Amino acid sequence: MAISPNSDLPGMDDIRDAAERLRGHAVETPLLESPLLNDKLGGRLLLKAEVLQRTGSFKFRGAFNRISRIDAGIREKGVVAFSSGNHAQGVAAAARQHDISAVIVMPSDAPALKIANTRALGAEVVLYDRKTQSREELGEAIAGERGLTLVRPYDDFHVIAGQGTAGLELAMQAKAMGAPLDAVLVPVSGGGLMAGCALAIGDLSPGTEMYAVEPKAYDDTARSLATGERQRIADGAHSICDALQVHTPGELTFAINAKRLSGGLTVTDEQAMTAMAEAFTYFKLVIEPGGAVALAAVLTGALPVRGRTVAVVASGGNVDPDLFRSVLDRPGAEEAS
Amino acid sequence: MAISPNSDLPGMDDIRDAAERLRGHAVETPLLESPLLNDKLGGRLLLKAEVLQRTGSFKFRGAFNRISRIDAGIREKGVVAFSSGNHAQGVAAAARQHDISAVIVMPSDAPALKIANTRALGAEVVLYDRKTQSREELGEAIAGERGLTLVRPYDDFHVIAGQGTAGLELAMQAKAMGAPLDAVLVPVSGGGLMAGCALAIGDLSPGTEMYAVEPKAYDDTARSLATGERQRIADGAHSICDALQVHTPGELTFAINAKRLSGGLTVTDEQAMTAMAEAFTYFKLVIEPGGAVALAAVLTGALPVRGRTVAVVASGGNVDPDLFRSVLDRPGAEEAS
Known part of the structure; x- marks a missing residue:
């Protein structure tokens, strides 16, 4: 697939069109704030x-x-996707709503909850070994054999436009709250959510700074933004943020993000876990480690909030109870003010 | 205060008026569903x-x-309230938004999180001993001495109308989702939320059955509905649901609920805790024990959902991390499908 950055990238019209398609299917998620945390x-x-x-x-x-x-005739054969868990569930649920079958290639060490939920959504799960097998190759092989359409996790025009609907909602909700956005922070793995949000927020709120946030061990986007070239994480990196373990930014997503973002921030696993505990206390929300990195970047002061209005995306909440329990069993978790 | 049930009770116009006043101050909370749990x-x-x-x-x-x-001239002197925690925080935050002071009378054994948050919201907290002191007398004494207006937790025309805005939103959201409501279940303590919801949902969706849900140990509303007379729980009852420990239904609230509800359901503390764990898994929400009783009544089958559409209100999420951790450390909590 040849990519010419100025023509084959989605724009605001594509995001608005995606929002129309998603109406009545996706949740318009709330934009929340905590007066206590603001204080x-x-x-x-x-x-x-x-x-x-x-x-x-x-x-x-x-x-x-x-x-x-x-195309309907091709779609009815079904789809295939590879994912550590959240994309898996998203594709499985979206396939079910379109009344087609889905095959999902997942790493054998993905959280049990994510594997179980993907199966419960009616998808066929094919497990692979993250250390010895390539999920891309496996996914493409299955697609070829069975005539399935591969739904890429981030490097896809319509996937980016779809994720951009979260940014579209965010910008409109902030406006309705009378809260002009100084900055928006988004958790980044392959960069699809970030790119979609950057397009939507860049269009609706052009003065807003935008930052990618990653785990320190998977800081490929931060390094790529700093150098202007897509960088690659060496094998063997480890992070508790199972949803953010992509080794290099997407081609399409980086073309967008390199142009639109103010920079990349990183947080440690410890900081992500502290943010999960704070979200429990202040927002009554269950956030998974990777979903909490943008919040963590604000709580640690990596991006200052004092005197400003800053939005963060809490991108996912699929966390096993054992891990969540350990998050609540930490010094500071009880602190409420 | 003399109560004539047919004239001094709030109606739909009062709830709509409350919704106008709350616009931009309260969150329009989402009405969520989980395809997996529905399955x-x-x-x-x-x-x-x-x-x-x-x-x-x-x-x-x-x-x-x-x-x-x-009245503004009286309001500026401040308000007083008695509460085990959630009303305390609600009054403290509402007083702060009106730029007036608040004194909150709280039991000394209320969850630490609720006491800390009430203080953090700028209220003066006066602790009392639940076993030896009457919070009503203490609250009224402070009101008299300092010229403060007492904000009752449930037996008040405008409090009921305010809580009814949750029911108004629920009915309108269900309609927008194309989900005609067969039944609505609401956690009940004094009955203010239930009464407000019963008024709003009864008006907007007249065919919907409505049920009060209580902890088994505090089943005063269920017993009162069954007998047609306000019943009283004996002293010494115990439940993990700290938010639902009122001993008898309110006078105003019972006048509404007796007329509108199909009945009262009860759940055990164990069942409330299981519902909290299920909400973690399926809804990514932190619910406190008392806030989870309506969900529990559905999960236990006390109110059947098969082939129907049933809404529950998750009324509060202020739970200490220790308790939440113990909820996740139970058999079945890991089960995802």
């Missing part, structure tokens, strides 16, 4: 609760939009 | 996420509406 930060923090999206993460948006674009 | 139940379960309301419970609605109705 503590000395500014206004808005949180886009994509954990409340269908299947517990934003991924449903892009998957649904993408599947809705496949 | 399991064989019906459609909608959950009104009042845990996402300002201060983590529905109480802000009634408190804000009530305070907005006090």
Whole structure:
């Protein structure tokens, strides 16, 4: 697929069109704030609760939009996707709503909850070994053998446009709240949600700074933004953020993000877990580690909020109870003010 | 205060007026559903996420509406309230938004989180011993001494109308989702939220059955509905549902509920805790024990969902991390499908 950055990238019209397609299928997730946390930060923090999206993460948006674009005759054969979990569930649910079958290639060490939910949504799950097998090759092989359409997790025109509907909602909700956005922070793995949000927010709120946030161990987008070239994480990196373990930015997504973002921020696993505990206390939300990195970047002061209005996307909430329990069992988790 | 049931009770116009006053101050909380949980139940379960309301419970609605109705000259002296926690935070936040002071009388054994949050919202907290002191007398004494207006937790015209805005939203959201409501279940303590919802839903969706849900140990409303007379729980009852420990239904609230409800249901503490764990998995929400009883009544089958559409209100999410951790550390909590 040849990519010419100025013509084959989605724009605002594509995001608006995706929003129309998603109406009545996706949840318009609320943009929340906590007066207590605002007091503590000395500014206004808005949180886009994509954990409340269908299947517990934003991924449903892009998957649904993408599947809705496949020609009906081809679509009825079904789709295939590879994913550590959230894209898996998003594709499975979107396929079910289109009444077609889905095969999902997942790493054998993905959270049990994500595997179980993907199966419960009616998808066929094919497990692979993250250390020895390539999910891309496996996914493409299955697609070829069975005539299935591959739904890529981020490097796809319609997937990016679909994820952009979260940014479209965010910008409109902030406007309705009388909260002009100084900055928006988005968790980044392949960069689809970030790119979609950057397009929508860049269009509706041009003065807003936008930042990608990653786990320190998977800072490929931050490094790529700093150098202007797509960088690659060496094998063997480890992070608790299972949803954010892509080794290099997408081609399409980086073409958008390199142009639109103010930069990349990183947080440690510890900081992500602290943010999960704070979200429990202040927002009554369950956020998974990868979904909490943007919030973490604000809570650690990596992006200052004092005297400003900053929005973060909480991108997913699919976390096993064991991990969540350990998050609540940490010093500071009880602190309420 | 003399009560004539047919003239001094709020109606639909009062709820609509409250909704106008709350616009831009309260959160329009989402009505959520989980396709996976729907599959399991064989019906459609909608959950009104009042845990996402300002201060983590529905109480802000009634408190804000009530305070907005006090004559300005009297209001500026401040307000007083007694509460185990959620009403406390609701009144504290509503007082702060009206730029007036608030004194809150709280039991010394209320959850630490609720006491801390009430203080953090700028209220003066006066603790009392639940076993030896009367919070009503203490609250009224402070009101008299300092010239403060008492904001009752449920037995008040404008508080009921304010809580009714949750029911108004619920009915309109269900309609927008194309989900005609067969039944609505609401957690009940004094009955203000239930009465407000019964008025709104009874008006907008007259065929919908409505049920009060209580902890088994505090089943005063269920028994009162069954006998037609306000019953009283003996002292010494115990439940993990700290928000639902009122000993007898309110006078105004029971006048409404006795006329409108199909009946009262009860759940055990164990069942409430299981519902909290299910809400973690399926809705990514933090619900406190008392806030989870309506969901529990559906999950236990006390109110069947199969082939029907049933809505529950998740009324509050202010739970200490220790308790939430113990909820996740139970058999079945890991089960995802």
